[in-house]
Amino acid sequence: MSRNRLVAGNWKMHGSRAANQALLDALLAGIAGTNAVECAVCAPFPYLQQVSERLKGSALAWGAQNVSEHEQGAFTGEVSAAMLREFGCRYVIVGHSERRQLYGESDARVAAKFAAAQRAGLTPILCVGETLEAREAGRTEEVVARQLDAVAIDPKAPAVLAYEPVWAIGTGRNASPEQAQAVHAFLRKKLPGEMRVVYGGSVKAQNAAALFAMPDIDGGLIGGASLLAQDFIGIVKAAAAAAASERVGT
Ligand code: PEP
Numbered sequence: 001m002s003r004n005r006l007v008a009g010n011w012k013m014h015g016s017r018a019a020n021q022a023l024l025d026a027l028l029a030g031i032a033g034t035n036a037v038e039c040a041v042c043a044p045f046p047y048l049q050q051v052s053e054r055l056k057g058s059a060l061a062w063g064a065q066n067v068s069e070h071e072q073g074a075f076t077g078e079v080s081a082a083m084l085r086e087f088g089c090r091y092v093i094v095g096h097s098e099r100r101q102l103y104g105e106s107d108a109r110v111a112a113k114f115a116a117a118q119r120a121g122l123t124p125i126l127c128v129g130e131t132l133e134a135r136e137a138g139r140t141e142e143v144v145a146r147q148l149d150a151v152a153i154d155p156k157a158p159a160v161l162a163y164e165p166v167w168a169i170g171t172g173r174n175a176s177p178e179q180a181q182a183v184h185a186f187l188r189k190k191l192p193g194e195m196r197v198v199y200g201g202s203v204k205a206q207n208a209a210a211l212f213a214m215p216d217i218d219g220g221l222i223g224g225a226s227l228l229a230q231d232f233i234g235i236v237k238a239a240a241a242a243a244a245s246e247r248v249g250t
Helices: 017-030 045-055 081-086 097-102 107-119 132-136 140-149 177-190 205-212 229-249
Strands: 005-010 037-042 060-064 091-094 123-128 160-163 196-200 219-222
Touching: 005 196, 005 229, 017 037, 017 045, 017 060, 017 229, 037 091, 037 229, 045 060, 081 107, 091 107, 107 123, 107 140, 123 140, 132 140, 140 177, 160 177, 177 196, 177 205, 205 219, 205 229, 219 229
Parallel strands: 005 037, 005 219, 037 060, 060 091, 091 123, 123 160, 160 196, 196 219
Antiparallel strands: none
C-alpha cells in the first residue's frame, strides 16, 4: 500500500482550554517517532486557535468538524472554508452521521460542503456509513454507494473517505476487521484515484491493530478514544506498526 496511513481524532463537542492543553501536550510527547503515520485532531470551532498555536511546527495536524457550503453571507452561526483555511486548518469532517441524523444534512448538502472545503484548499474527510437497520436489510453497499455517488470526487484534489457504520459509532461495538474490509474494498473500487479510506466506529487501542492490518483500511477516524491521550497514542502506534510490518513484507 503506497497510501500513508491517517489517524484523525474527532473531539466532537468536548473540551476546555485546560483539558485541550493537557491532551495536546500528551499527544505531542506520545506520537514522537510515529512519522510513518499522519495524525490529526478535529476540535470544536472555539478551540481551533488554541489548537493551531499549540501544534504549529509539529507533526500533529488539525481540522474542524463542520463547514458551511457557502462562501460568505447571511448565514448566522456558520463558518466558511476560507475562514478555516485563513489560519492554517488542514482537514474538515463532512457528512458525519451525527450531522446527517441530528441536523438533517442531506447527501446534496454534504456534497456542497465537500466541494466548498476543496475550493478553499482544505482536505475534506467525507463520512459514509449505514444504519443497523440498513445493514440488517442487506443494504449496506446501496447506502454507502448513494452517499459517495452524491459527491463529485476529483482524483487530483486531496480528500479522505471515512467508512463509519452508524451502529458502531460511540456504541463500543466496532465492525469486525472483515466487515470493515469488505465495505472498504467496495468503496475503493468506486474511487477514481488513490484516496485514503479510513475506518471509524469504536476504534480503541485494543482493536486497532486488527483493523489496520486489513489491506484497504488506511487508518482511522476516532471519536471517544481521541479524548484520552494514551488511547489515541495506542491507536497511532498500532497504525505505525501496521505500516512497518507492511514495509518488511514488501
Ligand atoms: C466518530 O464519531 O467519528 C467515531 C468514530 O466515534 P467513536 O470512535 O466514539 O465510535
